[in-house]
Each structure stands twice: as C-alpha cells, then as structure tokens.
Amino acid sequence: MTHPVLLRTDRLVKRFGGLVATDHASLSVATGEIHALIGPNGAGKTTLIHQLSGALAPTSGQIHFDGREITGLPIHERVHLGLVRSYQITSVFKRLSVLDNLALAAQAHDGSSLRFWRPARAERMRYEAAAAVAERVGLGPQMHRIAGALSHGEQRQLEVGLALALRPKLLLLDEPMAGMGPDESERMVALLQSLRGETTMLLVEHDMDAVFRLADRISTLVFGKVIASGTPDEIRENPEVRRAYLGDELDEVSA
Amino acid sequence: MTTPSKNDTAPSILDHGLRLRWSVPLLIALVLLPAIATALDEGFYIGVASRILIFALAATSLNLILGFGGMVSFGHAAFVGVGAYTVGILMQDGVDSAWIAWPAAFVLGGLFAFVIGLVSLRTQGVYFIMITLAFAQMLFYLMVSLKAYGGEDGLSLASRSQLGLGLDLADDAQFYYVVLALFVLAFVAIQRLLNARFGHVLQGIRENEVRMAAIGFPVYRYKLVAFTIAGAIAGLAGALLANQGSFVSPSLLQWSQSGMLMIMVILGGVGHLFGGLAGAVAFLLIEEVLVAYTIHWQFGLGAVLLAVVLLAPNGLMSLWRRRARK
Numbered sequence A: 001m002t003h004p005v006l007l008r009t010d011r012l013v014k015r016f017g018g019l020v021a022t023d024h025a026s027l028s029v030a031t032g033e034i035h036a037l038i039g040p041n042g043a044g045k046t047t048l049i050h051q052l053s054g055a056l057a058p059t060s061g062q063i064h065f066d067g068r069e070i071t072g073l074p075i076h077e078r079v080h081l082g083l084v085r086s087y088q089i090t091s092v093f094k095r096l097s098v099l100d101n102l103a104l105a106a107q108a109h110d111g112s113s114l115r116f117w118r119p120a121r122a123e124r125m126r127y128e129a130a131a132a133v134a135e136r137v138g139l140g141p142q143m144h145r146i147a148g149a150l151s152h153g154e155q156r157q158l159e160v161g162l163a164l165a166l167r168p169k170l171l172l173l174d175e176p177m178a179g180m181g182p183d184e185s186e187r188m189v190a191l192l193q194s195l196r197g198e199t200t201m202l203l204v205e206h207d208m209d210a211v212f213r214l215a216d217r218i219s220t221l222v223f224g225k226v227i228a229s230g231t232p233d234e235i236r237e238n239p240e241v242r243r244a245y246l247g248d249e250l251d252e253v254s255a
Numbered sequence B: 001m002t003t004p005s006k007n008d009t010a011p012s013i014l015d016h017g018l019r020l021r022w023s024v025p026l027l028i029a030l031v032l033l034p035a036i037a038t039a040l041d042e043g044f045y046i047g048v049a050s051r052i053l054i055f056a057l058a059a060t061s062l063n064l065i066l067g068f069g070g071m072v073s074f075g076h077a078a079f080v081g082v083g084a085y086t087v088g089i090l091m092q093d094g095v096d097s098a099w100i101a102w103p104a105a106f107v108l109g110g111l112f113a114f115v116i117g118l119v120s121l122r123t124q125g126v127y128f129i130m131i132t133l134a135f136a137q138m139l140f141y142l143m144v145s146l147k148a149y150g151g152e153d154g155l156s157l158a159s160r161s162q163l164g165l166g167l168d169l170a171d172d173a174q175f176y177y178v179v180l181a182l183f184v185l186a187f188v189a190i191q192r193l194l195n196a197r198f199g200h201v202l203q204g205i206r207e208n209e210v211r212m213a214a215i216g217f218p219v220y221r222y223k224l225v226a227f228t229i230a231g232a233i234a235g236l237a238g239a240l241l242a243n244q245g246s247f248v249s250p251s252l253l254q255w256s257q258s259g260m261l262m263i264m265v266i267l268g269g270v271g272h273l274f275g276g277l278a279g280a281v282a283f284l285l286i287e288e289v290l291v292a293y294t295i296h297w298q299f300g301l302g303a304v305l306l307a308v309v310l311l312a313p314n315g316l317m318s319l320w321r322r323r324a325r326k
Helices: A045-053 A075-081 A098-109 A124-136 A152-164 A182-194 A208-214 A232-237 A239-254 B020-039 B044-066 B077-092 B098-120 B125-145 B172-195 B197-207 B209-214 B219-245 B255-268 B275-291 B297-311 B316-325
Strands: A005-016 A019-030 A034-038 A060-065 A083-086 A170-174 A200-204 A217-222 A225-230
Touching: A005 A045, A005 A200, A019 A034, A019 A045, A019 A060, A019 A200, A019 A217, A034 A045, A034 A208, A045 A083, A045 A170, A045 A200, A075 A083, A075 A098, A075 B209, A083 A152, A098 A124, A098 A152, A098 B197, A124 A152, A152 A170, A152 A182, A182 A208, A208 A232, A217 A232, A217 A239, A225 A232, A225 A239, A232 A239, B020 B044, B020 B172, B044 B172, B044 B219, B044 B255, B044 B275, B077 B098, B077 B125, B077 B219, B077 B255, B098 B125, B098 B219, B125 B255, B172 B197, B172 B219, B197 B209, B197 B219, B209 B219, B255 B275, B255 B297, B255 B316, B275 B297, B275 B316
Parallel strands: A019 A225, A034 A200, A034 A217, A083 A170, A170 A200
Antiparallel strands: A005 A019, A005 A060, A217 A225
C-alpha cells in the first residue's frame, strides 16, 4: 500500500554559514500527482531537491517518505524505497550506449551486484527491461548509440529514463526542460504527461507554460520558504505569489 | 532487437574478451618457454620470465582499481610488500608450506587493503593519491624499524616455499610453471569479474560516480570491495616475488615500487584487460636490455615512456586495438 501523502517535509532548514537556503520549508506531495515547485532563481529549489534525494543533509527538520522518516538515510537507501532524482545538468554515462546506461540503472534496482562470475550480458530480462525504458522515453531507435553522441534533447530524455528504469514511486525532476528548444520541450511535456498515473512527480521547472500544463498542484518557494501551495488556479490568483515571482510571466500564460 | 552486446556504432567499453585468437598462442608460447630456454642454454631467462609474470600479476591487480575503478592508488606496493613479508616472516618462524604462506599472503594483502581503503576511499582525486601513498610509506618505515625481521637489510629466505605434490620450487622451471598457473587463474578470474555485474558497477563508478550513487548503488562499498580484491591479488604477487628472489626487504614497499607498478599500467593500457601484462613485459624487458649496456637504464626507460605517452596516450594495448580496427 502506498501512503496517500507520499512525501512530506516538516519545517526543513538548511543553512550554509549565514545563508539560510531552506527556511522552515513544509511541503507535501500526494500520491499520484504531478507537483511543481516554482520560484525565482536562487530560491533554493535545487538545494531542496538535494536534501530530498539525500545528497545534502538538512540542518534541522524532517523528511517523510511513504509513511516513514528518511531524513538521515543515504541516497542509495532512498532510491530503494522509490525516491529517485534526475539532474538539471545532464549526468549520464557518456561513453556507454543508451541501452547500457539503462541496463545499469535496472541493475541497481534488481538484486545485489556483488556477483563476480556470471556474465552480466547474460541477463536477458534486465536488458529487455532497459530496452522497454528506452522505447518509453522515445529513444528506441537510438538504443545502441553512445550516450555522448546523442543530441541535447535526447540526452535529457535519457536523463529521465535513467530515473525511470528504477521504477520510482516518486520522481524528482530537476528542470527536465533545461536548455531545450520548443520542439524538444514539447516532446518532454508529452513524455511526462504519459507518465501520469504511473509515478508521482515533483517537478522543478522554469518553463511556466509546461508547469501550468502539467501540474496538479504547485508550490512556490521564495528565499527558501514555501509561500504558497495549491492548484494552478489558486497559485495564479495568489497575490503573494504574483508579487514575489509570477507577475508578468503569468500574464503571458493566461493570455 | 534487444541483443545487448554487438551494435553498429562501437564496441562497448564494458566488454573485455580474452581474445583467444592470440591469447591462446601466447599461452602456448609461455608454456614452451622453459623448454626453449633450456635448449638454447639460456636457463637464466626462465627466472626473468617468472619475475615478469609476477609483476604482471601485481600490475593487473592495480589496473583493476586504477583502470577499471578510477581509483588512482599510489600505494599499491604496500600490498605486494605485505604478501612478501608474510612469506618471509612465516619462513623465519619455521613455516615453509606454500599452502599456508601463500593463502595467508593473499588474505593479509586483502585485509591491509580493506583497512587502508576504509579510510582512503572517503577521499577523492589528489587526496586519494596522497593518502594511499602515505599509508604505504608508513608500512615502509614500519618494516625498516622492525629489526627482528631484518630492518633495513631485509630477510633472506632459507629456501623457496614447499608446495608438495612432488614439485620442487627451487627448480626455476617448476617455479615458473606454478607462477604461470596462478597468473592465468587470477587473470581469468579478473576477466570474469569485469564482465559480471560487479565489473559493470565498477566501471560505472569510473564513468560517473555521482550518477551511480543517484541510481542507488552504495558506491563506497563497491569501491572498497574492489580495493580489497586488488590488495589480495597484490599480496599473492608479493608471496611469489619473495620466493622468486628468495629475499624480502622494505624496498619492496617503497613509493618507487608503487610508481613502477603505475608506470607499468600506464605503459600497457589503463583500463585494458591486458594492460598490466603488456606493461610489465615492456617495462621489465626494456630494463633487462638496457641494463646490459648502461647503469643509466632509467634514462632509456624514460624516453620510451615519453614516446608511449605521446604516441599512444592510452598505452601499448591501444596501438593494438587501433590496428585491429583498420
């Protein structure tokens, strides 16, 4: 049974010396939803993602995932619970093929890798699962190409694929559209849209058009504080959000 | 459709075949070597060949962590030294059975690597290089100061280890065959390991350590396992080296020895299955040839190393690969 509130942060604080990057942020993500996290540059979105994934330890506060507290768990244990992230700056295995990239991710989530004798290539099921993920993220025809030779947009698709191959309950997507052209963005929106219902997503994104098309709920982060959470309509009408961040960008979207 | 290995772009860097087409003839040549050397009345070269194979074993174990795991260890000679001293000390205390001393060298090499790795692997990059070097130097000075085990002068072994089975290791040819058998065994084990799940994880860590953690691998643990295995194999190489020269001294653990192993790996091919072997053969043959002409043989070696780094930055094995592709 998956808990109805999949992820909840409780007054999370992260200080870097005198700088408060996360300031008593409380956030909750319901199972099944696409939850967007927006906010101006430097609001602390990526810092928050780092704490959720386990790359940074919060100064105080708690993180609950799927009904248990995970504040102190290392990254790999969170991944095994189903909390997986993707990166804002593409971080794939550039010298490996697309299929090998995804097979490695599949290997992480299925059983021990302290196996020293049997050829890894003999695991047909795992490579088939990896191939299915490649198809899923639209890289079927590029499966055997070296990841480093893919276009930027394709590498971003692989970036999401690496997280997806782990069959996450919650996907933390750190600016999946970063640096994409309009066509590539459109393809990414369609991909994320198609994942709805399959996995819960927490989406950090600057592309407001994409955010308002995808998100069920939106939280706004300003100076490390969550100043508002609600449906896209509520966020659009929220005066505080308008003042702090959305202002002109929103007028473009509604226009 | 989904067949993983062969593809139309490039051979995967994860696949490490034994290349039987030329490794089998090479093995046959190695098996025939003592007979040929004896026939040519050059029995001396059997000892040289043993020494080369022992260093090839040590260099291959270093390549496992350096070339395949991206861990640039500058203290690998420490584990060779631990293995060598295990044999030396046991023999001084009257234990001359290879069946006890060699496994002990293997286990102790692994144990020292485990403990040193436990600390060192928490660091990255140049700090890792420095801390492994520091640990190796600590062991070096420890052995220098242990007068009971020869101190600076080292230990002379009364004999080679006793293997039983009707074999007499004092005979250079028989010792050579035992070394060859162990080398082949370790080499095949490493080849299996690299192509197994563990090898893929290890190479994944070399390629992108941050991402490996993000997809759920406890990276530190896997690195520690690899480091321990490499230390154990180096320990075994040390046991053989002690037997080969019938002598153990602190110089085996010195940083220059670690550097030599590193040069062998770089010379042969970092992250190439045959890199350690090719590097050890090249290094020690160059030394053997040049020493006959000049005591400044290291000058010639330096020139060769420079040429390799400039002409084949990925080591001698990359020349082979490039030619094979044409």
